[in-house]
Amino acid sequence: MGEAIVTLKKGEGRTIKAGGMWIFDNEIASIMGNFANGDIVRVHDFDDYPMGKGFINQNSKIRIRLMTRNIHQEVDxxxxxxxxxxxxxxxxxxxxxxxxxxxxxxxxxxxxxxxxxxxxxxxxxxxxxxxxxxxxxxxxxxxxxxxxxxxxxxxxxxxxxxxxxxxxxxxxxxxxxxxxxDTNVEIIENGVKFYVDVKDGQKTGFFLDQKYNRLAIQKLCRDAKVLDCFTHTGSFALNAAVAGAKEVIGVDASWTGINQAVKNAILNGVEDKTTFLCRDVFELLPELEEKEEKFDVVILDPPAFAKSRQSVKNAVKGYREINLRAMKLVKEGGFLATCSCSHFMSYELFTQVIHQAAKNVHKRLRQVEFRTQAPDHPILWAADESYYLKFYIFQVCEEK
Structure with missing residues (x-):
């Protein structure tokens, strides 16, 4: 049986014409030939110009995902x-x-x-x-x-x-x-040891995309008092501790993550200067502020608050709140590392939210660096979904 041929509507296919990989359900004019969901199909433009081959799924709004631009290429x-x-x-x-x-x-x-x-x-x-x-x-x-x-x-x-x-x-x-x-795997990253639970950990067990961002905070954390929010299994916290921080507090709402973080601290021999709290970060930050706690470095690595376009408005509130609170907890001249791992939270919007938070608490930010995901998570231009992680390091100063 030959491959079915999908023809696009006139004026559609903008994503793949720009270099992307997806064709959506509303971009298709017709499908000629027999196919089952998951089959490879040929894609033609409205004027029969060959666009490539990909697999089709009528259950998905992403109707076709391209595998190759070459219409004659066998996917073998x-x-x-x-x-x-x-x-x-x-x-x-x-x-x-x-x-x-x-x-x-x-x-x-x-x-x-x-x-x-x-x-x-x-x-x-x-x-x-x-x-x-x-x-x-x-x-x-x-x-x-x-x-x-x-x-x-x-x-x-x-x-x-x-x-x-x-x-x-x-x-x-x-x-x-x-x-x-054994699904508990020991790894070493940036000189820091971790147990990775590939069976029950979040996603694939460990967030490799922050590897070099964790390395970037090490030099700031020597002899520092550090607060790591949304610590997961202690990844930023332990990079800080191993780099020579004098005191590190890691916070996460998941007991599973916290228990793993404690094991990871022991694995690195830094349990004496690390404390891990199972708390809601949104509740804890105001409490720390009330106690007039101050930190040399505060790290914010939250989960994706915006998992869809519809949730962006609420996500903006969440990002503004935690960044605003964190800035208040940073000592004069200390550092804030803050990020968003949501694709829907654009670089421009995330930057705007941080700027607004700083303005609200009368802080001046000096940008140390801006980073994205590690290069083993490459950003393919035109495939917007591949760019998701935005990571800033700022020095936080009082308004003068």
Whole structure:
């Protein structure tokens, strides 16, 4: 059976014409031929100009995710191997590959698929029906490619349990791909040791995208009193402690995260100068302000407050509130590290929110640096969803 042909409406396909990977349901004029959801289809413009090939899913508003611009390219084992090899070669050039994201979906031209490497373990997250069909082949290809660099993968765990899979009409799933292994994996990042729970931790178990942002705060934290809000499993807090902070307080609303953070502190031998609190950050910050607590460094690494366009308005309030409170807790001349990991919270809007918060509490901010996600989470221009992390470091000064 030949591939079905999808024809776009006149004037549509703006995303893929700009270099993106998605075609939405309302951009399609017609589909000729037989297909099942998840099949590869050809895409033509309204005037029959070939646009590429991708997998289709009528359950999803993202109706087609492009795999290739070449209409004649077979999406077969050789094609997948080339994509995976290119992704790995790129990582070898731009990051420490001991722990890194090897496949980052659309930005690696393998839409809907994420693969993280934690030491000798791979964690796979599949978010789209079409890529689900290829995921085990891709994993096997990746293991072969890594073996050529003398890297032996001990085990693979699947964390395709994100709610977004339901938008694709597919069930959430998690479990071993192949042999079972201990899912508590020890890693070292920036000289800091962590236990990563790939089975039950958030997302794939650890947020690799902040690797170099955590490194960037180390120099500010020597001999400092540090407050790390939304600490998760202690990642920023422990970078601060290992870098020579004199006192570190980490806060998170999850007992699971806090318990893991305490274990990670012991693993690094810094339990004597770290305290982890299971608290709501929004409630704790005003309490600390009332007690007139002051910190040399305050770090804000909240979860994505804006998970959709509709939630941006409430997210703005949340980001403004925590940044405003944090600025009040920073000593004169101290530092604030603050970020947003929400794609829907644009750079411009996030910057505006911080500016407004500073104005409200009569603080002047000196920008030390602006950063984004680590380069193993590459930002593909025109694929807007690949750019999500905004990270600022400021020196906080009184108005003079």
């Amino acid at each position: 084992r050789d094609f997948l191997k080339k994509r995976v090899l290119e992704a790995w070669e790129y990582r070898k050039k731009v990051v420490d590959t001991q722990n890194c994201r090897i496949i980052f979906g659309e930005a690696d031209f393998l839409p809907g698929l994420v693969i993280d490497k934690f030491s000798d373990v791979l964690v796979v997250e599949s978010l789209a029906l079409g890529i689900d069909r290829f995921k085990e082949d891709i994993v096997n290809l990746l293991k072969e490619i890594l073996l050529e660099d003398s890297i032996v993968i001990k085990g693979v765990y699947e964390r395709s349990d994100a709610k977004v899979r339901e938008n694709e009409g597919i069930k959430r799933t998690k479990g071993f791909i192949g042999e079972e292994f």
